[in-house]
Amino acid sequence: MTQTVISPAPVRAIVTGHSRGLGAALAELLLERQIDVLGVGRSAHPTLAQREHPANSANAATTAKFVEASLDLADPAAVEKWLASGALQDFAQGAQCVLLFNNAGTVDPIAPLGAQDASAIARAVTLNVAAPLMLANALATVQAGERRIVHLSSGAARNAYSGWSVYCATKAALDHHARAVALDAPDGVRIGSVAPGVVDTGMQATIRATSVDHFPLRGRFEELKQTGKLTSPEDCARQLIDYALSDAFGTSPTADVRELA
Template sequence: MNVFIITGASKGLGEATAQLLLKENNELILIARNENEELVRHAKEAGVSLRFLNEDLSNHNKIPGMVKSIIGSINKEKAESVFFINNAGMVDPIKPAGKSDPELMTKSIHLNLLTPMLITNEFLKLTGDWDCKKVIVNISSGAANRPIYGWNTYGTTKAGVDMFTKSVGHEQGTATNPATIISFSPGIMDTDMQGTIRQADKEDFTNVEVFKNYHEKGELRSPGFVAQKMLDLIRSDGMENGRVYDIKEFV
């Protein structure tokens, strides 16, 4: 039995990943603020075990208890592999420093950075004696590597995620039953997040026309394409622990 736990699973890359996994005999635990009824229906039709957990992952106080409940529900003896994909994220606030709403900045930091850190910490603590394949995937962004006007909060959180991934990967090198942790940068995809970006005010996000052109010229990759490349990677045996991977390496 292969278990996949995916946050932000109701849309975008999370939904696309779940759709692909429904074609196989996997156990899916999906986490999002809203349930995706289409995924639930497809799972029933395919006879695949799927559970939806309705959670606001920006509420960091709930994270340890949520992970404990999830891990406690998995049959340790039957699990051949467990994958935890930290996909949930938000690009807001799209504002230069000095103009951002403090509450929105805090929510973004909690969801994009603190939540995957807490999930990883709890997951490793609870599965330390599990000798099956264990993989944690943190979704990164090209914004982690270069400053983009108006994306100071988003880019900072993604840079933090990448450093956390590298650090934990290094630490797992001495673990008795190590997990593999990677960051995966999916590039520009045709998702709701891209819609949010295109609606930004040019004074707040000077590259807004560039992103509008990506959409108009059909240069956005489909979430399904990216999800397949990510799954091919994480189910392989050649991953480097703590590495940041980019979709450009696989296209």
């Protein structure tokens, strides 16, 4: 893994979809590293708000701060209103480095064209694309030393899968957003759209519960689960954080954690 060059104390992080799965692992590990965390999502994390996050060294701050914002990221009007409140700017203001992990997302609808629910399509595009782009745009305006935007992408952004046309399209949108932003990003802004590999989360359970008619590759994902080949959320979160804090982050607009050395 590339060497970490930013010390934790002046770093703050925003994590969407922080209440479970990979988002929860990201929030917990960031706090362990004495990085203040703002969790954004519909649901609260079941325990983090009640925990103390003590310093892990004599030179660190006394505690890392954890705050939450209750927000339906699939509702663009609600996202716009929250951003207008200044909550993101207030949290990030003055930090040496602010990380944004655009983690929240949905794999639904899983179905071939013509069998997809229209409202599910709209929700997926808003949650997977519009919200990350809105948050990234807002972060770019924050007065901070560095702002690093981490889109959680997927192998589905780079390979087409039957039944996943909406998911593939939305994740590919994040990849291309990162490529374009890399051309015109304001000073101090880095961006990377990072595929995390196949992680053992609730999304995987959704995939395995889908009919083969709607997702012909279901058996492949069942085998990954049965043979213990899914990455744990904690291991994936550790890799993502190390990469986001490293000097290598942003040198390429797209990456895959399985290819990071």
